[in-house]
Amino acid sequence: MKRCVAEAIGTFALVFAGTGAIVTNEVSNGAITHAGIALTFGLVVLAMIYTLGDISGAHLNPAVTLGFWIARRLPGRDVVPFIVSQILGAISASLVLRILFPGNRLLGATLPAGSEAQSFILEFILTLLLMLTILSVSTGAKEKGITAGIAVGSVIALEAMFAGPISGASMNPARSLAPVLVSLHPQHLWIYLIAPILGAATATLACRCIREEGCCRAVSQPKTTP
Helix, strand or coil: CHHHHHHHHHHHHHHHHHHHHHHHHHHCCCCCHHHHHHHHHHHHHHHHHHHHCCCCCCCCCHHHHHHHHHCCCCCHHHHHHHHHHHHHHHHHHHHHHHHHCCCCCCCCCCCCCCCHHHHHHHHHHHHHHHHHHHHHHEECCEECCCCHHHHHHHHHHHHHHHHHHHHCCCCCHHHHHHHHHHHCCCCCHHHHHHHHHHHHHHHHHHHHHHCCCCCCCCCCCCCCCC
């Protein structure tokens, strides 16, 4: 239960701060800027990894949870409770933002600027690179040094910086699902549900190709920390 609560709190913080930055940028006529939004997403993930990583692993993302399970670093019994907790935390954050900003139409929902195919490919590649980084800086329930959170947060900020204007750089089904459910604008949602999961799954194959034998073949700990 503590691990599920940790995932809910962490995902709440991610969606509240990240999509909250988008909404605040809109209502303040660009005071935060695109770079500020990207940094907000990266910094909140960094903070949550160090705050909750030793409890649940601080996945904060259904695609990451599924990626760890496919990599056999997470027991199957944890997958559904973790994902449900992440979605509930994300929806709670969007509900709070709706109360705070009742006039905002999208609440930070992710929408493609170009074609659906373009955003799908981007989200797939972005999540693949993110998951590969996470798999590389984590081992069971232990971080490889104190810089693991910095590595993951930096990748998220970097990808949001250059791809955010095109696809939204979601890389996270819960982050995209929550604003859509609360704002009732489900356009293009399928991109942000399917592409990140496929990207995370592909990252486990890439990890097996480049890292030592057995890196993604056994659950050695009940918890995983990016």
